[in-house]
Amino acid sequence: MKDKLYSKDLSLWYGKKQALKNVDFSFKDKSITAFIGPSGCGKSTYLRCFNRMNDLIATVNIEGEVVYNGIDINGKDADPVEIRKKIGMVFQQPNPLPKSIYENVAYGPKIAGIKKKKTLNDIVEKSLRKAAIWNEVKDELKKSALALSGGQQQRICLARTLAIEPEIILMDEPCSALDPIATAKIEQTMLDLKKDYTIVIVTHNIQQAARISDQTAFMLLGELVEHGTTKEMFEKPINTETSDYINGRYG
């Protein structure tokens, strides 16, 4: 059986500059896959291919396939709006909308056409609980999400993503702007969510990849150098570049 989500021979250019080179990778269901690699290696760009976020950049050119549920998501028949409802994303910088906590979480369901107050209330509570922030904010749902701390904002963003009930959650360095305590909370939440969701995380933090991921992939200069189970990758990497990077000897 084919995997639910994979890329085949995926290349991407920003104008003339090639950022991804023939990346083949297949994601395991209901597990956490981490992408590591130095800045500019293309791992965030790769992640953004899966919910067509690169559409927003005019100069991008994509070749190859990104397949989700058997459909090429860059194909003519694919609707980016529908894809993004199934493949959610948490960004590097916490980016709550300038609205209340409640409105942030209810945003996705609302634009999807859910109007009933009761249903929305239930979704908001369920999502905030799953993101492990319900107890902190349940009494101030009307407060602006921008007034929260960075760590809380990021968990609101996670809750907001969960509210649209995606199958896959893409996380683009979700903890890079957060302190260690907030990071630990997000990581714990990810481990809890793993049983229901397929999670892909891009991270600069090698220890983070080691702590939470089941598979790890190492990228360098737009190429996928090596991938495998996290245990294998960290204990006996095949490639010297991988082991250099993991052991902190790389740029």
Place this chain on the structure above:
Amino acid sequence: MSKKNIEITVRCLLFLCSIISLMILVGIGYFLFKNGFSAFIENGLGNFIFGKTWNISKNVYGVYPLILGSLFVTTGSIIVSAPIGISVAIFMTDIATSDIKKIIGPCIELMAGIPSIVFGLVGMIFLVPLIRENFSPPGYSLIAAIIVLIVMTMPTIITLSEDSLRSVPRQYKEASYALGATKWQTVWNVTLPAAKSGIIGAVILGMGRAIGEAMAVYMVIGNAFKIPNSLFDPSRTLTSNIVGQIEEAALNSQHMHALFACGIILLIFVFLFNGISFKMRKVV
């Protein structure tokens, strides 16, 4: 000269220039009040502002119809130019491809630079006959002035709204798209609310432009001193009143004072509009 002396000289020169521009502004205000303030005393403030007669031979001056005329053309034009202008701004920031932007962008800038008398001329030879023949004579009318002002205020509203739409952080839009929003949902629910205060500021600045426009309005409004009963009636504004009469007014006469007082009222309106606009745009 030593480096330090050059530094000091340049600083003094720049300071002098900014002081001069400030003094010009104060000077204009002083001059207006000096020549116009007596009109408030000669006619009585209440009679001047709410009076409905403008009789040069009897020296009775009331500007109520002029204030109404100015407010009518301003609101009339802004009601149309604001929604169109904001729509164009949204199109330019979120929808147009870069090729289309390269054509429309300079066109809008050019439109902002066209001298007002050209708008007046086109209005006079094209718009006025059109209204006379298809709707109601004489053609010179409130609606003609409103249409000319719609075109004239649009570039201001477009460019300033565009600025504030563009300054909406990209992260907000990304967040919205990533949650499965369409382009239109993102514009309506995220971009527009985030740019709201800047857009309101742009519209109010457009109002300032409309209320202050003299020549183009003078050429198409018909300049009849009365409160218009319909859009097709000729009318008169504070500005067109000054343009039409300043040449025949004798120096230091009550007539001249009354015209300058019209200028004072205009100045107050424009200060008010610009002040609100400045405040709104700063909120962003």
